[in-house]
Amino acid sequence: MSNTGGRRLKQWLVEQIQSGQYSGLQWEDESRTLFRIPWKHAGKQDYNQEVDASIFKAWAVFKGKFKEGEKAEPATWKTRLRCALNKSPDFEEATERSQLDISEPYKVYRIVPEEEQKNGKSSLMVMSATGSSGDITDMDVSPAEIEELIKEEEGQSSPEYWPHSSINAFQPHQDPLPSGTASSAFSQMMMSFYYGGKLIHTQMVNHHEGCRISPQPQLGRGPLYSSDSMQSVHFPPADLIQYDRQRHVTRKLLHHLERGVLVRANQEGIFIKRLCQSRVFWSGLAEVGSHYGPVPCKLERDAVVKIFDTGRFLQALQMYQEGQFPAPDPTVTLCFGEELHDLNNAKCKLIIVQITVVNCQHLLDAVNMRRSQPFCNNTNLDMSDTAASDQMARIYQDLCSYSGPQRPACYRDNMPITA
Known part of the structure; x- marks a missing residue:
C-alpha cells in the first residue's frame, strides 16, 4: 500500500509544530517522537475558532479544501485532519497520554518509525478473520471518532417527525401536488x-x-x-x-x-x-x-x-x-x-x-434500448410501436400532464409524443 499521502502529512505537520505559530501544538518529549495537538470541543463556552481550530483550518487550506471567504466549517476541518492522522502509517494516537477532560484539552500522537511500519498499520482497519489484504476496507472513522463527530454536529433540537398538517412540507413554495x-x-x-x-x-x-x-x-x-x-x-x-x-x-x-x-x-x-x-x-x-x-x-x-x-x-x-x-x-x-x-x-x-x-x-x-437498435436511423423521440417507445410515451405523458406551477426545464413543445 502506498503511503505517499502519509509522508506528505508527516512533513507538513512537523513543519507546523516547529513553527510555533499554533497554540497548543507542541512536542511532548525531548526526542520529538511525541507531540500534542489541541482538541477543544466547539461547544465549549471559551471556544475560540481562530485559535482552537487554527491547525485544522491550516490543513484544509493546505489540501485545497478551504479558501478564505468560504463558509467556515471547523468540525469538518477537524474531521479531515483526524482522518488523515488515523489513515497515515506515520502516526498512532497515544491515548494514555491524551487529556480531553481539562480546560485546554489535547491529544497526543506518536510518530511511528519507518522500521515499525513494515507490517502496516492495522488497528484502524476492518479486517477479515484471515487477515488477507484483499479483505481490508479502509474506514474514515472509529467508534470513538463517531461519538466525537456527533458531538461536533449537535445543535438545536429538531422536530421528532414531519408535521402531519404540512402537506407542502417538501415543497414550501408550491401548490399541493394532485393525487392522480x-x-x-x-x-x-x-x-x-x-x-x-x-x-x-x-x-x-x-x-x-x-x-x-x-x-x-x-x-x-x-x-x-x-x-x-x-x-x-x-x-x-x-x-x-x-x-x-x-x-x-x-x-x-x-x-x-x-x-x-x-x-x-x-x-x-x-x-x-x-x-x-x-x-x-x-x-x-x-x-x-x-x-x-x-x-x-x-x-x-x-x-x-x-x-x-x-x-x-x-x-x-x-x-x-x-x-x-x-x-x-x-x-x-x-x-x-x-x-x-x-x-x-x-x-x-x-x-x-x-x-x-x-x-x-x-x-x-428505453433510450438505451433504442440506441442499441442498429436499424434505427432516427435518434429523435419519434415514437414507433416498440415497447420502449410506448413506455417512454407513457412516462412523458404522465410528466407533462402535471398541471403544477412549473414544467420541467427540458420540456419542448414540439417534442413528438404519441399515445
Whole structure:
C-alpha cells in the first residue's frame, strides 16, 4: 500500500509544530517522537475558532479544501485532519497520554518509525478473520471518532417527525401536488442499502408522501418515530455484516441515525430533510448554487433540500439520446456519518443508500434500448410501436400532464409524443 499521502502529512505537520505559530501544538518529549495537538470541543463556552481550530483550518487550506471567504466549517476541518492522522502509517494516537477532560484539552500522537511500519498499520482497519489484504476496507472513522463527530454536529433540537398538517412540507413554495396517476407514478423510488460497499438490502417506496429512512425500531423509540403519513424504510441490521470491527462501528453509527431522514419524490424531483444527529452527504443530479451536479454536498440539519432534478435529468437524457452528452444518472447517493468526496470512494464507506427514481430509470433503459437498435436511423423521440417507445410515451405523458406551477426545464413543445 502506498503511503505517499502519509509522508506528505508527516512533513507538513512537523513543519507546523516547529513553527510555533499554533497554540497548543507542541512536542511532548525531548526526542520529538511525541507531540500534542489541541482538541477543544466547539461547544465549549471559551471556544475560540481562530485559535482552537487554527491547525485544522491550516490543513484544509493546505489540501485545497478551504479558501478564505468560504463558509467556515471547523468540525469538518477537524474531521479531515483526524482522518488523515488515523489513515497515515506515520502516526498512532497515544491515548494514555491524551487529556480531553481539562480546560485546554489535547491529544497526543506518536510518530511511528519507518522500521515499525513494515507490517502496516492495522488497528484502524476492518479486517477479515484471515487477515488477507484483499479483505481490508479502509474506514474514515472509529467508534470513538463517531461519538466525537456527533458531538461536533449537535445543535438545536429538531422536530421528532414531519408535521402531519404540512402537506407542502417538501415543497414550501408550491401548490399541493394532485393525487392522480402522474403524482403517484413519480413517487416511486428504489432504495439500495450498502454496508462497506456490499449490497445488503433493496426496498421499493410507493407512498406519495414519501418515506422516512431510519434504523430498526429497537434502535429508536418505538411509536415516537413512526408516522402513518409516509412509508417507513429501515436500515438493515448491522448483524448482517460479516466482519466484526465493521459490524461494531456500523452498529455504533446506526445509534446516531434514529431520527433518520425524510425523502419524497414527485414530478419535480427528490426532496430530503435530515433529522438525525449524524452527518449526511449526498451526490445527485441537482442544482448546487450555480453548478449542476452530481457534486457531493453536506445536508444541513432540518433543511429541505432538492437532491434530484427531474427536469435537469430529462434535459440531459435528450442530449444523451442525440449523442451529445453522457448518460445521466437517475440515482442519488447518500453517505451517512462520513464525508463523501466523490463516488469513487463510496465503496469504502460504512453506510451508503442509493435512491433511484424508478420512472427515470425506465426512461434511461428505453433510450438505451433504442440506441442499441442498429436499424434505427432516427435518434429523435419519434415514437414507433416498440415497447420502449410506448413506455417512454407513457412516462412523458404522465410528466407533462402535471398541471403544477412549473414544467420541467427540458420540456419542448414540439417534442413528438404519441399515445
